[in-house]
Amino acid sequence: MKAIVVEGLERAFGDVLAVRGVxxxxxxxxxxxxxxxxxxxxxxxxxxxxTLLLPTGGRASVAGYDVVGEAHAVRASIGVALQEAAxxxxxxxxxxxxxxxxxxxxxxxxxxxxxxxxxxxxxxxxAADRRVGTYSGGMQRRLDLAASLVHRPRVLFLDxxxxxLDPVSRKTIWEEVRELNEDGTTVFLTTxxxxxxxxxxxxxxxxxxxxxxxxxxxxxxxxxxxxPHIELQLEEGSIADAEAVCTGIGKLMPPxxxxxxxxxxxxxxxxxPRVVRALDEAGIEVASLELVKPTLDDVFVAKTGYHLEKxxxxxxxxxxxxx
Amino acid sequence: xxxxLRVVRALGMRSVRxxFRRPQLMAPILVFPTLLLAIQTGGAGSAVNLxxxxxxxxxxxxxxxxxxxxxxxxxxxxxGIALAVDIEMGFTDRLFAAPISRYxxxxxxxxxxxxxxxxxxxxxxxxGLIFGAEIEGGVAGAVVAxxxxxxxxxxxxxxxxxxxxxTGRASIVQGLFPLVFVILFLSTxxxxxxxxxxxxxxxxxxxxxxxxxxxxxxxxxxxxxGSDVLDAVLAIVGIAALSTLLSARALRHRLxxxx
Numbered sequence: 122m123k124a125i126v127v128e129g130l131e132r133a134f135g136d137v138l139a140v141r142g143v144x145x146x147x148x149x150x151x152x153x154x155x156x157x158x159x160x161x162x163x164x165x166x167x168x169x170x171x172t173l174l175l176p177t178g179g180r181a182s183v184a185g186y187d188v189v190g191e192a193h194a195v196r197a198s199i200g201v202a203l204q205e206a207a208x209x210x211x212x213x214x215x216x217x218x219x220x221x222x223x224x225x226x227x228x229x230x231x232x233x234x235x236x237x238x239x240x241x242x243x244x245x246x247x248a249a250d251r252r253v254g255t256y257s258g259g260m261q262r263r264l265d266l267a268a269s270l271v272h273r274p275r276v277l278f279l280d281x282x283x284x285x286l287d288p289v290s291r292k293t294i295w296e297e298v299r300e301l302n303e304d305g306t307t308v309f310l311t312t313x314x315x316x317x318x319x320x321x322x323x324x325x326x327x328x329x330x331x332x333x334x335x336x337x338x339x340x341x342x343x344x345x346x347x348x349p350h351i352e353l354q355l356e357e358g359s360i361a362d363a364e365a366v367c368t369g370i371g372k373l374m375p376p377x378x379x380x381x382x383x384x385x386x387x388x389x390x391x392x393x394p395r396v397v398r399a400l401d402e403a404g405i406e407v408a409s410l411e412l413v414k415p416t417l418d419d420v421f422v423a424k425t426g427y428h429l430e431k432x433x434x435x436x437x438x439x440x441x442x443x444x
Numbered sequence: 445x446x447x448x449l450r451v452v453r454a455l456g457m458r459s460v461r462x463x464f465r466r467p468q469l470m471a472p473i474l475v476f477p478t479l480l481l482a483i484q485t486g487g488a489g490s491a492v493n494l495x496x497x498x499x500x501x502x503x504x505x506x507x508x509x510x511x512x513x514x515x516x517x518x519x520x521x522x523x524g525i526a527l528a529v530d531i532e533m534g535f536t537d538r539l540f541a542a543p544i545s546r547y548x549x550x551x552x553x554x555x556x557x558x559x560x561x562x563x564x565x566x567x568x569x570x571x572g573l574i575f576g577a578e579i580e581g582g583v584a585g586a587v588v589a590x591x592x593x594x595x596x597x598x599x600x601x602x603x604x605x606x607x608x609x610x611t612g613r614a615s616i617v618q619g620l621f622p623l624v625f626v627i628l629f630l631s632t633x634x635x636x637x638x639x640x641x642x643x644x645x646x647x648x649x650x651x652x653x654x655x656x657x658x659x660x661x662x663x664x665x666x667x668x669x670g671s672d673v674l675d676a677v678l679a680i681v682g683i684a685a686l687s688t689l690l691s692a693r694a695l696r697h698r699l700x701x702x703x
Contacts (some may be wrong), residue, residue, distance in 0.1 A: 134701075171541050175700055197543035207534030211465045212458065223454045224542035226447040252465075268538075 124149045124184060124276050124307035125170065131178030132165050139165045141331040142179065147309060147324070149275075152302050154322025154339075155311040156417070162331040163311040164204055167280050170309070171201050184275045197225070200274030202265045204281045204311075210254030214245050214264050217253060218271055225272035232271070239267040243297065259290025266297060276307045283317060295321060315417040325417070327424055334424040343415040346423050349389045350374060351396055352413050353382040356406035366403045370395050380408075389414070448548040452555050455539070455548070459556020462526060469526070472518040472621075473564055478571065481511040484634065496638030500665045505577040508568050509661035510633035512589070513653065515564035516597045517624045521617065523557030524604020528614035531698075546699065550609070550691055554601050561597030565590040565660075572664070585663030588673060595680040596656045602687025609694035633657045655679035 125147035132140040140162045147153040157163050168174035170183055172192040181188045184198035208217060215236050222232030240249045243263035248256060253264065262282060269277060279298065283291040298321055302308055312318050318325050319339050326336040335342055351371070355363055360382060364373055367384045370392060374383035386392035390412055400407055463469045481504075489503040500506045527550070530536045539549045569579065569586055579586050608617050628634070630644055631653040640648055648654050659676020662669060 173537055173540055173699075193543050196541055199541070201538070201541040203534055203537055203541075205534060207538050209458070209462070209530075209533075209535055211462050216458075216461075220454055220458065221538070221542075223447075223450050224539065224544055226450075226543070 122149050122185075123147065123182075124151070125153070125181070125309060127166075127170070127179070127181040129179035130166065130169060130176055130181050132162075132169060132174065133177045139331050140169070140176075143328070143331075143333055145326050145333060145336060147307060149307050150302070150305055151323045152298065152308040152310060152321050154318035154325040155309065155328060156313070156315070156318045156325055156421070157311075157328035158313060161328045163328055164280055165331075166328070167203075167278055167309070167311055171199060171203075171278050172196055197272075198275045200269035200272070200277040200306075202262075202269040202277075202279050202282060204284065208253045208261055208265060210252060212253055213250050214240060214253060214256070215249040217264060218268050221268040221271045227272065235271050239270060242270075243267045244293075257290075259286050259293065262286060262290065262294055263297070266294065270301070274306065276309065277301060279308060279310045281311055281313065284313065291317075315421065319417050327421060329425045335420065339417060342417065342420045346415040346419045348385050348387050349412055349414040350383050350385045351393065352409075352411045353384065353396070353400075354408040354410075355380050355382070356408040362403065363400065363405050366399045366405065367396060370399065448545050451542075451544050451548045452552045455552020456555030456559060459523070459526065459553055460559050463522070463556070463560055469522055472522060473515055473560060474567060476518070477511045477515040477564075477568070480514065481507055481568070481571070491639075494639060496636065498636050498638070498665065501578050501580075502576065504572060504575055505665055506636075506661070507634070508572045508577060508664055509589070509657050510628075511568045512565050512593055512660055513596075513631075513633045513657040514624075514628055515568065516561045516593050517600055517628065517653075518621075519557055519560045519564060520597050520601035520604050521620055521624055523553055523560075523601045524608045524617040524620070525614050527553045527605050528608035528612060528617045531608060531612040532614055540699070546695060547692070550602075550605050550695060553605060554598050557601040558594045558598045561593045561601075562590055565593035569664075577664075579664055580667040581663030582667075585668050588663045588668060589660045592656065592659050592673065592676050592680065595677070596660075596683070599680050599683035599687055602684060602691050606687060606690035606694040609691060609698050612698070627651065627653055631657055652679045652683055656683075 123146050125145070127143055127145045130140055130143040131138065143166055155163050155166070165174065169176045170181055170188060172188050172195050175189060183195045186194040186198065188195050212220070218236040218239055219232050222235055227235060240246050243266060245260060245264060245267070248260060253261060256264065266282065283294050286294065295317070298308055298310065310321060322339060324337065325339050325342060327334050337345070353363065360376060360379060363382045367373065367382060371384040371386035374385055376383060384396065393410065393412060397410070463473070485504045485507055491497060492500055492503050492506065498506070536549060540546055569589065573579065581588065604617055604620065607620065611617070630647045631651040632648050633653065637645060637648055637654070655675045656679050658672040662672035
């Protein structure tokens with residue numbers, strides 16, 4: 122069964138079409154990564170799917186309910202943690218979760234029990250009776266996540282849940298999202314971080330200028346881009362000689378500088394011994410050799426023509442091994 | 445329905461807690477009106493002897509309704525500011541994304557504002573009693589004064605809320621602050637109508653706040669005679685009807701446009 126179905130969804134603000142005919146579908150129990158830069162239309166789409174904003178065209182259903190005609194049923198089925206944790210700094214963490222329980226119609230005793238349970242789950246028991254204004258960014262995000270889970274939603278919307286967080290807090294949120302998903306919750310996650318989408322999402326939709334430009338599993342998207350390539354840095358010998366040696370093994374790519382050879386290979390790591398042997402036999406000394414697999418950034422560039430500027434600060438500068 | 449009532453109560457309590465946890469929110473509601481009451485009664489107490497001044501036990505007794513009126517209007521304005529702050533920081537999105545009536549969100553804020561209005565009325569009545577002013581209408585009169593204060597706070601608070609919902613900006617609602625004083629000084633809150641000069645006198649005659657303040661004043665200075673109280677009730681119903689209409693339109697606009 123589909124948890125989210127979106128067909129031709131549009132939202133105009135005056136003359137500006139912020140979301141232009143978005144189509145997507147999310148299976149129950151899936152983590153869907155909605156990837157795009159600032160202003161691409163991610164948040165506007167999420168606001169329509171969470172009934173906070175009326176679409177101006179198209180249709181969408183969440184948990185089987187139409188977001189316009191059955192908005193109340195949609196709201197009862199979803200959990201929402203919006204961009205920039207919307208928390209009242211004067212409330213305590215416990216008060217916020219209890220309020221959220223009241224908003225979802227839980228009896229008072231059940232609300233108290235759920236608050237205790239969720240505060241423990243997100244490791245905020247000690248800070249539970251402190252005002253939210255004293256929490257760190259990571260604690261606020263965890264509290265926001267806990268509040269969104271109070272009524273055990275079928276579909277959870279997380280709008281950039283880790284933006285601005287330090288690497289440790291980010292990993293904690295990732296682990297929590299994975300656990301929730303393992304419990305059967307469908308997660309719709311928007312992000313500007315390529316690695317986040319790659320790590321968490323079963324399927325990724327890339328949105329640019331209000332339209333979906335690609336949608337598939339991260340591996341399928343990367344496979345679309347092409348094969349991995351070997352990046353060789355030469356110690357001695359000419360680029361031309363090295364290229365001549367490698368020609369029979371793979372497809373040469375345009376060099377990025379005078380000391381590097383880029384060779385697209387079909388078998389990935391399986392082609393490395395052949396390259397090493399051939400260069401050795403030709404007497405060409407290699408300073409370094411790396412296997413570089415396509416990343417979601419490559420996919421993003423291929424689909425949109427530009428790099429997603431906001432790189433994940435936790436990602437290393439070394440080539441990503443996507444496994 | 446039951447959930448919505450629980451939500452109104454919970455949001456009302458949050459609103460009251462918010463005010464008490466941020467002392468600067470209490471200043472306009474209690475501190476300023478108390479200081480103004482002290483200054484005015486201390487400096488102009490012999491005004492009661494002027495021809496045209498209504499028969500009162502003391503100037504303090506006359507001024508209590510004005511102080512309550514000032515306090516309730518500032519509480520109403522503060523409620524609007526707090527709602528706008530909720531909008532600015534996205535807290536209302538959390539509330540609007542819940543399976544409740546969206547009007548419950550506004551009513552919750554107004555319930556908190558009303559509670560602060562009741563608190564302010566009790567505060568000034570207590571000050572009056574401590575410093576020798578009598579409540580001519582007795583306990584029943586005090587209850588009527590508090591009830592009118594609560595009603596007026598909700599009605600006027602609704603106007604502040606509609607501005608908050610329409611603009612979503614606390615600075616704009618805060619900009620109404622001076623207007624509160626203009627409306628107050630062009631009413632009979634601090635001066636009896638008989639001592640006013642034109643054109644302020646005519647403005648005060650038709651200013652709905654004059655009807656409200658006279659309704660609160662009557663049980664304090666004269667007892668439960670009824671006519672001013674009835675006029676106040678009608679004025680409050682009118683203000684509440686207008687503010688409900690404005691708030692509902694502003695809420696629909698916000699939900700339709702997302703801002």
